[in-house]
Amino acid sequence: xxxxxxxxxxxxxxxxxxxxxxxxxxxxxxxxxxxxxxxxxxxxxxxxxxxxxxxxxxx
Numbered sequence: 001x002x003x004x005x006x007x008x009x010x011x012x013x014x015x016x017x018x019x020x021x022x023x024x025x026x027x028x029x030x031x032x033x034x035x036x037x038x039x040x041x042x043x044x045x046x047x048x049x050x051x052x053x054x055x056x057x058x059x
Contacts, residue, residue, distance in 0.1 A: 011027060012024060012027075015027045030051075034047050
């Protein structure tokens, strides 16, 4: 349990250092959407590939 809290703190710190509060909201929204998709049967590997290809899909 300590490791999860440490990892979450690291993610929040890096998100804050990158773009302040707006990035923390972005990280939390991505986490909530991916958790919701995972409960509906979407694999984390598929979600990672979509996130990795997102700039190409949008551009």
